[in-house]
Amino acid sequence: MPDSANAKYHFASDNTSGICPEAWQAFDEANRGFHPSYGDDEITRQACESFRSFFEADCDVYFVFNGTAANSLSLATLCQSYHSVIAGDLSHCETDECGAPEFFSNGSKLLLAKTQHGRLDPADVQRLITSRTDLHFPKPRGLTLSQSTELGTTYQPAQLKELTSLAHQHGLRVHMDGARFFNALAALDCAPADITWRAGIDVLCCGGTKLGMAVTEAVVFFDRALGQEFAWRCKQAGQLCSKMRFISAQWLRMLGDDVWRRHATHGNALARRLAAGLSALPGAEILYPVDANAVFAKLPETIKEALKAKGWRFYSFIGGGSRFMCSWAVTEQDVDALIADAAAAAA
């Protein structure tokens, strides 16, 4: 589709931004000399070690290129083809992965649970787990939830525990889609372990790209038995990077020195600033709590049209409103410029 020359993609997604300076520098530093390939190098070993310190756990770590691969390959470790995975009705793995979770699991069905502000409704999860136990229905064996959610909210540790205990009681394993894990972690101000394995998460897809890195997500198995043959799955799916050190070097840098925290906190703070500005406009309404780096707003048509005419690009097909994402690269000036354009239209 042709686009106007003045198009501004700052808030359209957190992956319209570039690569953050730290990841870029790590990439450059990895570009020296010769190293073993396919992850058999020292930088990759260090990066995996740094994940283990970060999570205070003896976890097993793999790097893949994107979130769809991370989610669908890790979900496939939970299931046989005749099993099912319970997912939120708005979850990325249901709405935006082109059937990859079903494809890579050879047919495990996704069962959709109701969500409240993006969070799984435990009562509906319970209903899905217990409603059918006969052999004509795919047996629930996995539960997936997103942290932060597709609507920019987060789960508190206790909310996670409620869902994971329910799942574990019935023999299901729990997967966390953490495409925006670091935004949630920065917002919740707790230890990484508190919203993962200590809260009952068995496997985490830990998002690098939206945080500001280049082409990488980490799959972290807290239950190492689940990850036993994961390397083969990755290779077969075309997700094994031969020059792995370029990916590992970025992770090493982002996990060290709290670089992740700076970028995630920045995005979250700008989302709150944007929400405050938009909510002051006549007829505008913020639809969900702004826990992380997303703002969903119901805006009068006049404001939406004016923003589009000024070049601002944003999605209107998720969550029943206009979505604005704040990445590491968006500035206070960008936020204020968007608010000023919206205010001018409202006046």
Ligand SMILES: *Cc1c(COP(=O)(O)O)cnc(C)c1O
């Ligand atoms: C962006 C995103 C992903 C990853 O998507 P890819 O385009 O496959 O990298 C996964 N889950 C959620 C919730 C996302 O927003």
